[in-house]
Amino acid sequence: MELEAAKMIGAGLAVIGLGGVGAGIGNIFSSLIGSIARNPASRSQVFGLSMLGFALVEAVALYALLISFLILFT
Amino acid sequence: MANPLEQFEITTVVPIRIAGIDASLTNAGVFMLIATAAVTVFMVAAVRPRSGSEVPGRWQAMAELAYEFVAGMVRENVGQEGRRFFPFIFSLFMFILFGNLIGLIPYSFTFTSHIIVTFAMAITVFIGVTLVGVFRHGLRFLGFFVPKGVPVVMYPLLVPIEILSYLSRPVSLSIRLFANMMAGHTMMKVFAGFVVPLGILGGWAPLAVDVALSGFELLVAFLQAYVFTVLTCLYLNDAIHLH
Numbered sequence: 001m002e003l004e005a006a007k008m009i010g011a012g013l014a015v016i017g018l019g020g021v022g023a024g025i026g027n028i029f030s031s032l033i034g035s036i037a038r039n040p041a042s043r044s045q046v047f048g049l050s051m052l053g054f055a056l057v058e059a060v061a062l063y064a065l066l067i068s069f070l071i072l073f074t
Numbered sequence: 075m076a077n078p079l080e081q082f083e084i085t086t087v088v089p090i091r092i093a094g095i096d097a098s099l100t101n102a103g104v105f106m107l108i109a110t111a112a113v114t115v116f117m118v119a120a121v122r123p124r125s126g127s128e129v130p131g132r133w134q135a136m137a138e139l140a141y142e143f144v145a146g147m148v149r150e151n152v153g154q155e156g157r158r159f160f161p162f163i164f165s166l167f168m169f170i171l172f173g174n175l176i177g178l179i180p181y182s183f184t185f186t187s188h189i190i191v192t193f194a195m196a197i198t199v200f201i202g203v204t205l206v207g208v209f210r211h212g213l214r215f216l217g218f219f220v221p222k223g224v225p226v227v228m229y230p231l232l233v234p235i236e237i238l239s240y241l242s243r244p245v246s247l248s249i250r251l252f253a254n255m256m257a258g259h260t261m262m263k264v265f266a267g268f269v270v271p272l273g274i275l276g277g278w279a280p281l282a283v284d285v286a287l288s289g290f291e292l293l294v295a296f297l298q299a300y301v302f303t304v305l306t307c308l309y310l311n312d313a314i315h316l317h
């Protein structure tokens with residue numbers, strides 16, 4: 001029973017990393033909006049880069065989720 | 075409520091045993107075949123001669139768009155030397171993209187949500203890229219692990235880090251794709267599981283979330299195929315140009 005409880009707590013702790021991911025994604029999009037506002041002509045180039053960055057940062061969130069799943073189900 | 079992870083269960087469709095090894099055709103295998111067939115039909119039928127019209131149709135425009143997208147990606151990230159690897163990169167992109175997109179159809183199976191599938195692709199890319207680097211540069215390829223503009227005293231510390239980061243590439247490449255697909259589909263299933271228990275009054279809210287998530291998953295499906303391919307291009311560029 002204690003192991004079960006510890007697993008639950010550990011899985012919850014494992015997704016704390018999402019805080020950093022939230023900050024990261026916010027940072028990416030704030031920079032994107034800032035740069036498009038400064039230079040609207042650069043939109044097509046900057047947008048692709050921001051999407052790449054978004055996907056890379058989002059992957060970090062999923063690593064945390066993965067660890068949480070591993071703790072819960074193994 | 076049904077288990078949201080149930081959708082990832084592998085079931086045997088056609089049991090095959092070769093020399094004691096379980097080589098059965100599973101639902102993952104079936105959907106890989108479907109994806110391959112879909113890509114083939116999509117590309118081959120697009121360039122078939124159209125009777126009565128010299129003007130390319132919408133289908134051909136779509137196929138050309140896909141071709142041009144990957145060709146531009148290879149051109150920008152690898153350069154002229156990358157053209158030899160274009161067929162491989164294009165196949166990789168289309169296979170992952172169709173796998174992700176077919177997985178979005180209800181009651182189908184997403185084979186890219188299994189780590190063994192993505193890891194097999196990532197390790198193929200990794201070994202292939204390393205071989206390209208070794209055949210192209212020979213022993214000079216080892217210089218890839220030595221960071222530039224760093225005092226020699228730092229080498230014992232930095233070279234192992236570089237080697238470790240190089241070796242972790244297939245792991246991060248495969249986990250990124252698999253975790254994205256798995257997490258997205260799990261999230262949709264979790265919300266779908268709320269629809270019936272919340273009843274007529276509350277059930278529409280998770281349903282609306284699911285509709286929005288479907289659109290988001292469409293973006294993710296494309297984006298992850300793109301990211302996987304673009305990183306393959308970057309790794310290839312590293313192997314060909316050594317920094």
